[in-house]
Amino acid sequence: MAFQLSTEFLEDLEQLIAQKKRKAIRKRFEGFHFADVAEILEALDSDQATYLIKSLQSDLTSEALMEVDEDVREKILSRLSPIEIARELDELDTDDAADVVLELDAETQRKVIDRLEDDDHAADIIDLIKYDEDTAGGLMAKELVKVKETWTTAGCLREMRRQAKNVTRVHSIYVVDKEGRLKGRLSLKDLLTAPEKARISDIYIPKVDSVHVKTEGEEVARIMQKYDLEAIPVIDDHGFLLGRITIDDIVDFIRDEAEKDYQMAAGISSDVEADDSVGKLTKARLPWLLIGMFGGIGAASIISGFSASLLEWPRLFLFVPLIQATAGNVGVQSSAIVVQGLANDSLKGNMISRLLKETLLALINGLSIALLVLVLSHFFFETSYLESLSISLAVVVVILIAALVGTFVPILLDKNGVDPAVATGPFITTSNDVFGILIYFLIAQAILGF
Amino acid sequence: MAFQLSTEFLEDLEQLIAQKKRKAIRKRFEGFHFADVAEILEALDSDQATYLIKSLQSDLTSEALMEVDEDVREKILSRLSPIEIARELDELDTDDAADVVLELDAETQRKVIDRLEDDDHAADIIDLIKYDEDTAGGLMAKELVKVKETWTTAGCLREMRRQAKNVTRVHSIYVVDKEGRLKGRLSLKDLLTAPEKARISDIYIPKVDSVHVKTEGEEVARIMQKYDLEAIPVIDDHGFLLGRITIDDIVDFIRDEAEKDYQMAAGISSDVEADDSVGKLTKARLPWLLIGMFGGIGAASIISGFSASLLEWPRLFLFVPLIQATAGNVGVQSSAIVVQGLANDSLKGNMISRLLKETLLALINGLSIALLVLVLSHFFFETSYLESLSISLAVVVVILIAALVGTFVPILLDKNGVDPAVATGPFITTSNDVFGILIYFLIAQAILGF
Numbered sequence: 001m002a003f004q005l006s007t008e009f010l011e012d013l014e015q016l017i018a019q020k021k022r023k024a025i026r027k028r029f030e031g032f033h034f035a036d037v038a039e040i041l042e043a044l045d046s047d048q049a050t051y052l053i054k055s056l057q058s059d060l061t062s063e064a065l066m067e068v069d070e071d072v073r074e075k076i077l078s079r080l081s082p083i084e085i086a087r088e089l090d091e092l093d094t095d096d097a098a099d100v101v102l103e104l105d106a107e108t109q110r111k112v113i114d115r116l117e118d119d120d121h122a123a124d125i126i127d128l129i130k131y132d133e134d135t136a137g138g139l140m141a142k143e144l145v146k147v148k149e150t151w152t153t154a155g156c157l158r159e160m161r162r163q164a165k166n167v168t169r170v171h172s173i174y175v176v177d178k179e180g181r182l183k184g185r186l187s188l189k190d191l192l193t194a195p196e197k198a199r200i201s202d203i204y205i206p207k208v209d210s211v212h213v214k215t216e217g218e219e220v221a222r223i224m225q226k227y228d229l230e231a232i233p234v235i236d237d238h239g240f241l242l243g244r245i246t247i248d249d250i251v252d253f254i255r256d257e258a259e260k261d262y263q264m265a266a267g268i269s270s271d272v273e274a275d276d277s278v279g280k281l282t283k284a285r286l287p288w289l290l291i292g293m294f295g296g297i298g299a300a301s302i303i304s305g306f307s308a309s310l311l312e313w314p315r316l317f318l319f320v321p322l323i324q325a326t327a328g329n330v331g332v333q334s335s336a337i338v339v340q341g342l343a344n345d346s347l348k349g350n351m352i353s354r355l356l357k358e359t360l361l362a363l364i365n366g367l368s369i370a371l372l373v374l375v376l377s378h379f380f381f382e383t384s385y386l387e388s389l390s391i392s393l394a395v396v397v398v399i400l401i402a403a404l405v406g407t408f409v410p411i412l413l414d415k416n417g418v419d420p421a422v423a424t425g426p427f428i429t430t431s432n433d434v435f436g437i438l439i440y441f442l443i444a445q446a447i448l449g450f
Numbered sequence: 451m452a453f454q455l456s457t458e459f460l461e462d463l464e465q466l467i468a469q470k471k472r473k474a475i476r477k478r479f480e481g482f483h484f485a486d487v488a489e490i491l492e493a494l495d496s497d498q499a500t501y502l503i504k505s506l507q508s509d510l511t512s513e514a515l516m517e518v519d520e521d522v523r524e525k526i527l528s529r530l531s532p533i534e535i536a537r538e539l540d541e542l543d544t545d546d547a548a549d550v551v552l553e554l555d556a557e558t559q560r561k562v563i564d565r566l567e568d569d570d571h572a573a574d575i576i577d578l579i580k581y582d583e584d585t586a587g588g589l590m591a592k593e594l595v596k597v598k599e600t601w602t603t604a605g606c607l608r609e610m611r612r613q614a615k616n617v618t619r620v621h622s623i624y625v626v627d628k629e630g631r632l633k634g635r636l637s638l639k640d641l642l643t644a645p646e647k648a649r650i651s652d653i654y655i656p657k658v659d660s661v662h663v664k665t666e667g668e669e670v671a672r673i674m675q676k677y678d679l680e681a682i683p684v685i686d687d688h689g690f691l692l693g694r695i696t697i698d699d700i701v702d703f704i705r706d707e708a709e710k711d712y713q714m715a716a717g718i719s720s721d722v723e724a725d726d727s728v729g730k731l732t733k734a735r736l737p738w739l740l741i742g743m744f745g746g747i748g749a750a751s752i753i754s755g756f757s758a759s760l761l762e763w764p765r766l767f768l769f770v771p772l773i774q775a776t777a778g779n780v781g782v783q784s785s786a787i788v789v790q791g792l793a794n795d796s797l798k799g800n801m802i803s804r805l806l807k808e809t810l811l812a813l814i815n816g817l818s819i820a821l822l823v824l825v826l827s828h829f830f831f832e833t834s835y836l837e838s839l840s841i842s843l844a845v846v847v848v849i850l851i852a853a854l855v856g857t858f859v860p861i862l863l864d865k866n867g868v869d870p871a872v873a874t875g876p877f878i879t880t881s882n883d884v885f886g887i888l889i890y891f892l893i894a895q896a897i898l899g900f
Contacts, residue, residue, distance in 0.1 A: 031657065035676045161643045188638060192611045207481070225705070226485045228698050230680065247697055248678050254701065255675070258708035259790060265715055266786030266874070267779055274791035274804075278811050285783050286815050289849075292779040293819050296772020297826055303768050304831060310764055317760075317767055318753045322746020324771050325883055328778070329717055329742045329876050333735050336716030340709060341724035354724075361728050365736050369743050376747055381754060399739075424716070426779050433775055 003036045010043055017048050022055045034060055038067035046075040054084065062091035065100070069273075074103060082111035089125070090117050095141035095249065097121070098128035128243075136220050137213040139253070140234045140243035146174040149183055149201040153194050156186075174233050174241055175204040182233055182241040184208050210235050213242055218257070221250050260421070261343065265336060267292075267426035288426040295430035299324070299437050306441045309450035315383045316444055319373075319391050320437060326369065326395060327402045327436030328429040334358065334406025335424045342414050343421075351411075358407045359400065366399035390444040397443060398436040405432060453486045460493055467498050475505045484510055488517030496525040504534065512541035515550070519723070524553060532558060536565035544571065545591035545699065548578035578693075586670050587663040589703070590684045590693035596624040599633055599651040603644050606636075624683050624691055625654040631689040634658050660685050663692055668707070671700050710871070711793065715786060717742075717876035738876040745880035749774070749887050756891045759900040765833050766894055769823075769841050770887060776819065776845060777852045777886030778879040784808065784856025785874045792864050793871075801861075808857045809850065816849035840894040847893060848886040855882060 016025050029037065037060055041049045053061045053076055065073055065088060077085060077100070085104070089097040089112065101109055109129075116122040124142040131137025145163045147156045160173065173186040184206040194203045210233045211220050224232055230247045260271060267288035272281055303320065310317065370392040378388045406428055410420035444450075466475050479487065487510055491499045503511045503526055515523055515538060527535060527550070535554070539547040539562065551559050559579075566572040574592040581587025595613045597606045610623065623636040634656040644653045660683045661670050674682055680697045710721060717738035722731055753770065760767060820842040828838045856878055860870035894900075 033677060035678070157642065192607065225701060227483060228485070230697065247680065247701070251675060251697070251701060251704065255704060255708070258705070258712070262708070262712050262715060262790060263786060265712060266782045268783055268786060272787065274787045278807060278814065281787075281811055282814050285811075286818060288783070289776065289779055289815055289819055290822075292775040293772060293822060296769065296775050297823075297830070299771035299775075300768035300827075300831060303771070304765075307764060307768075310760070310767075314757060314760055315754075318750035318757075319746065320770060321749035321753070321774050321883060321887060322743060324774060325742040325746050325749075325778075325880065326739065328775075328879070329739055332716045332875075333718055333738070336713060336718060337722065337724045337731075340712060357728060361731055361735075364728065364732050365739055368736060369739055372740075372743060373747075377750075380747070381750060425782075429778070430775065433771060437771060 003033070005036070005039050005043060010040070013040070013052075014044070014048060017044075017051050020051075025052065025055045026057075029056055029060065032060065034063035035067055037061065037064035041065075041068050041076070042072055046072075046079065050076050050079040053080070053088075058087045059091050062088040062096075066092065066096050070103070073100075077104065082108060083115050085112045086115035086117070090121065093141045093143050094121065094124040094128055095139065095243075097125050099133075101125055101129055102133070131213065134217040135213070136211045136215040136217070136234045136245060137242070139217055139220060139245045139249055140213075141246070142243050144174060144233070144241075144244045145172075146176050146241060147186065147200055149175050149177060149199075149204065151200045152196070153191060153198045153200070153203070154196045156191065156200055172231055172233075172244075174208070174244070175200055176241050180241060181239040182208065182210060182235050185233075208233065211245070212236070217253055220245060221253050221257070224250050225254070257343075261339065261424075264419075264421040265332070265339075265424040291430050292426050295434050298434045302434070302438050302441065306445070306450075309445075309448075312450060313387065313444070313448060315381055315387055316390070316441075318381060319377065320440070322373065323391075323394060323398055323436050323440045324433045327398045327432040330362070330365070330399050330402040331406040331428040331432035332424060334403045335410050335420075335428050338407050338410045339420050339424055342410065354407065355404070358403050362400045362403035363396070365403075366396035369399065370395040386448055387444075390447045391440075393447070394440040394443045398432075398439055401439065402432045402436065405435075453483070455486075455489050455493060460490070463490070463502075464494070464498060467494075467501050470501075472505045475502065476507075479506055479510065482510065484513035485517055487511065487514035491515075491518050491526070492522055496522075496529065500526050500529040503530070503538075508537045508541050512538040512546075516542065516546045520553070521726075523550075527554065532561035533565050535562045536567070539575070540567045540571070543591045543593050544574040544578055545589065545693075547571070547575050549583075551575060551579055552583070581663065584667040585663070586661045586665040586667070586684045586695060587692070589667055589670060589695045589699055590663075591696070592693050594624060594683070594691075594694045595622075596626050596691060597636065597650055599625050599627060599649075599654065601650045602646070603641060603648045603650070603653070604646045606641065606650055622681055622683075622694075624658070624694070625650060626691055630691060632658065632660060632683055632685050632691040635683075658683065661695070662686070667703055670695060671703050671707070674700050675704070707793075711789065711874075714869075714871040715782070715789075715874040741880050742876050745884050748884045752884070752888050752891065756895070756900075759895075759898075762900060763837065763894070763898060765827075765831055765837055766840070766891075766898075768831060769827065770890070772823065773841075773844060773848055773886050773890045774883045777848045777882040780812070780815070780849050780852040781856040781878040781882035782874060784853045785860050785870075785878050788857050788860045789870045789874055792860065804857065805854070808853050812850045812853035813846070815853075816846035819849065820845040836898055837894075840897045841890075843897070844890040844893045848882075848889055851889065852882045852886065855885075 013028065016028070041052065041064060044052065049072070053065070065076065089100060092100070101112065104112060113122055113126060128142065145160055147159060151159065173188065173191060174182060175184045175186055177183050184204045185208040186200065186204045190203055209223065209227055209229060211223065213234050213236050220232065224247060231244050233241055234243045234245060236242055263271070268284045269287055272284045373395050374388050374392040377383045377391055383391070409428065413422065414420040463478065491502065491514060494502065499522070503515070515526065539550060542550070551562065554562060563572055563576060578592065595610055597609060601609065623638065623641065624632060625634045625636055627633050634654045635658040636650065636654045640653055659673065659677055659679060661673065663684050663686050670682065674697060681694050683691055684693045684695060686692055718734045719737055722734045823845050824838050824842040827833045827841055833841065859878065863872065864870040
C-alpha cells in the first residue's frame with residue numbers, strides 16, 4: 001500500500017536489468033501489488049519493461065499489463081513471443097484477456113489463442129472477442145458463479161466451491177433454470193443465512209437486474225450507477241446467461257467518459273495525457289486552435305465591415321474584447337450545464353419551460369453586467385450616453401443569445417444522436433465570439449446611426 | 451429495470467396523493483426499486499414527496515431518500531417528525547444514516563437519535579458523525595463481517611451467518627486478533643474452497659490494504675481505483691478495525707469530483723444542476739462573468755492606451771479578437787491537461803523537461819497558426835508586410851506564454867495546496883485575454899515603431 005516509486009528504486013532496478021540479474025529482480029518484487037508493478041513498467045523504456053515482464057511471475061505481470069497505458073502495453077506485447085503472451089493471458093479473466101487479444105494483429109491472435117493452456121478459457125476468449133468493445137458483450141467476463149434452481153443450499157455450497165476457483169471475486173450467485181436461462185439471484189448473505197437443507201428455488205430472489213448483450217456501455221454504466229449494482233448479468237435474446245459485468249470495469253468506463261468530456265470542453269479532441277508525445281498532443285490540440293483562428297478571421301471581417309465608422313466612434317472598438325469574452329463565457333457555462341444534465345440524465349421538463357428559465361437567468365446576469373459596464377464605460381472611458389447605451393444593450397442581447405445557443409445546441413445535437421459534448425469548448429466559444437461581435441456592431445449601428 | 455417515468459404515471463400519482471389514497475399508492479409501488487422511487491420523489495413537489503415517503507414502507511423510502519438531491523432531501527426531512535426520520539434511519543447503513551443526521555440541526559439530531567430502535571445502530575451513528583465528511587472516517591460504514599484468527603472455517607461460517615444479517619453486501623471478511631486489530635483478510639472464495647476444519651490463521655491472507663481513519667477521501671478514491679478494490683477497511687492509529695468503505699460510495703465520490711472539475715473549467719463555481727433554481731444558478735454563474743467583464747474593461751484600457759496609433763494602423767485592431775481567442779483557447783487546453791494529470795496522478799517527470807516539452811508544443815502550434823494568419827491577413831485584409839509580421843509574431847508569442855501560464859499556474863497552485871481546477875476556465879481565459887492583447891500591441895509597437 002505504502003509503495004512510492006523513488007528515483008533510487010528505479011535506478012537500482014535499471015542496473016539489475018542491464019546486468020540481467022533475473023533472480024535478484026524477482027526477489028526485489030516479492031509481495032508487490034500489480035498496480036505498483038504497472039507504475040514501474042510505465043517508468044521504464046520498452047525493452048527494460050519487456051525484460052521485467054519476462055523476469056516476473058505471470059500472475060503478477062498479467063494484471064500489471066492490464067493497468068498500463070494502451071501504448072505502453074502495445075510496445076511490450078510486440079516484444080513478446082506468442083507463447084509468452086499466452087502465459088500472461090492464462091492468468092487473466094476472460095474479459096481482460098479478450099481485450100488484450102483484440103490489440104494483437106490477426107496472425108498473432110491465432111498463434112496466441114492456440115497456445116493457451118486451458119481449452120475452456122480459450123473458447124471463452126474466442127467467444128468474447130466477437131462483441132463490440134463498447135457494448136455489454138465487450139465489457140462482460142465469462143467468469144461467474146451460477147447455480148440451478150433445483151439444488152439445495154448444501155449442494156449449492158459444494159458446487160460453488162468448485163466454480164469459485166475460477167472466479168476472482170464472488171459478487172452474486174446467479175440462479176438459472178435447467179437450460180441455463182437466468183431466473184434470479186441469490187446473495188451470499190442469503191445463502192449463508194439460509195438453512196442447509198433449503199432448496200434454492202425457495203430462497204432465491206426471482207427479480208434480477210440484467211442487461212442485453214448488445215446494450216451500449218454508457219447505458220450499462222447508467223443502470224449500474226442508478227441501481228447501485230456491483231455486478232450485472234448479461235443475457236441474450238432468449239434470456240440465456242452469457243456473462244457478467246463488474247463495477248470495477250464500469251469505474252474505469254465512467255472515469256474515461258468524464259475525462260473525455262472534460263477534454264472536449266477544453267478543446268482537446270482525443271484522449272491524451274500530459275505525458276503523451278508532442279506529436280500526439282499537437283494532433284489533439286491544433287484543430288481546435290484552427291477553429292478559434294478562423295473565428296478570429298471572421299471577427300476581423302466583421303470589424304472591417306464596420307471600419308468606416310471607426311473614425312467617428314473609436315471608443316466602440318475598445319469594448320470588442322469585453323463583448324467577445326462575455327459571449328464565450330456565457331456560452332460555455334450554459335452548454336456545460338446542459339451537457340452534464342444530459343450525461344447524468346437529470347435534464348427534465350419540457351423545452352418551453354427550459355427556454356423561459358434560461359431567458360430569465362440570462363436577463364438577470366445580462367442586466368447585472370450591463371449596468372456595471374454602463375457605469376464603468378461612461379466614467380473611465382468617457383463614452384457618450386448613446387455609446388454606453390449601445391455597449392450595455394449589446395451585453396444584454398449577447399448574453400441572452402449566447403445562453404440560448406449554449407443551451408439548445410447540445411440538446412439538438414443529442415436529439416440527433418451526436419455527442420453533445422462537442423458543443424462545448426472552442427466550438428461554442430468561437431461561434432459565440434463571432435456572433436457576439438456582429439450583434440454588437442449591429443446594435444451600435446442602429447442606435448448611433450452610422 | 452425497465453421503469454421509465456411517464457407523465458401519465460406522475461399525473462395519476464399526484465391525483466392519488468391529492469385524494470390521500472394511501473393504500474392505492476402503496477399498491478402502485480409494489481416491487482419498485484428505490485432508485486425509481488427517488489426519480490419520482492424529485493419530480494413531485496415537497497409536500498407530495500413527503501406524503502409519498504409517509505405512505506410507503508421505510509425499507510424502500512430510506513434508500514430512495516439517499517438517492518435524491520441534497521436540497522430535495524432537506525425539504526422532505528424538514529416536513530417529517532423526529533420519529534418519522536428515525537424510522538428511515540433504522541433501515542439505512544450507518545454511513546448513510548450518519549450523512550442524513552449531519553444534515554439536521556443539532557436539536558433534531560438529538561431527538562432523532564433518541565428515537566432510533568437499535569441502540570448499537572445509534573451508537574455507531576453517533577461515532578460516525580464525529581468524523582470529517584471528506585475523510586475515510588466520514589465515508590466508512592460500521593457494517594462489516596469480521597472473524598477472529600483463532601476460529602475454524604466451520605465456526606467462521608456460523609458466526610458469519612449471524613453477522614451477515616446486518617450487512618447489505620459481503621465484500622471481504624476481515625480477520626482480527628483477539629483485541630480487534632486488523633490482521634488480514636479472507637476472501638469468500640477462500641472460505642468456500644477451504645476444508646471445513648481448517649483454522650482461519652492457516653488460510654487467511656495476512657496482507658490487506660487499509661486506510662487510516664483520517665485519510666482524505668480523494669486519496670481513498672485513488673487507492674481503491676489504483677488497486678481495483680471493492681472495499682477497504684479503515685483503521686485507527688493502533689491498527690484497530692473501525693469500519694469499511696465500499697466502492698459504490700467511491701463511485702459517487704469520483705463522479706462528484708469529475709463534475710466539480712468540469713463545472714470549474716466551464717466557469718460555474720458551485721455544484722449546480724440544470725434544474726436548480728434561477729437564484730442558485732445565477733449565484734454560481736455571475737461571479738465568473740464578472741471576472742470576464744473586468745478582464746474586458748482591462749482590455750479596453752490597454753487598447754485605449756494604444757489608441758493614438760489607431761489612425762495610422764487601423765488594421766491592427768481587426769485582429770484583437772483573433773489574438774484574444776487564441777490566447778484563451780491555448781490557456782484552457784494547457785491547464786486542462788495539467789489539471790487532469792494532477793487529478794489522476796499521471797503527471798511525471800521534472801519541471802525542466804515539462805517546460806521544454808510545452809515550449810516545443812506551443813512553438814509547433816504557434817508557428818502553424820501564425821503562418822496561416824500571415825497569409826490570410828495579408829491577402830484578405832491587405833495588411834502591410836510589417837503589420838502581418840506583427841500579427842503573426844504576436845500569435846507565436848501569445849501561444850507560447852498562454853501555454854506556459856496554463857501549464858505552470860495549476861502546478862504552482864497544487865504545490866501550494868490550492869485546488870488546481872480553479873486555474874481552468876474563465877480565470878485563465880480572462881488573464882490570458884488581457885495579457886495576450888497587451889503583448890500584441892507591445893510587439894506591434896516595437897515592429898511598427900509607434
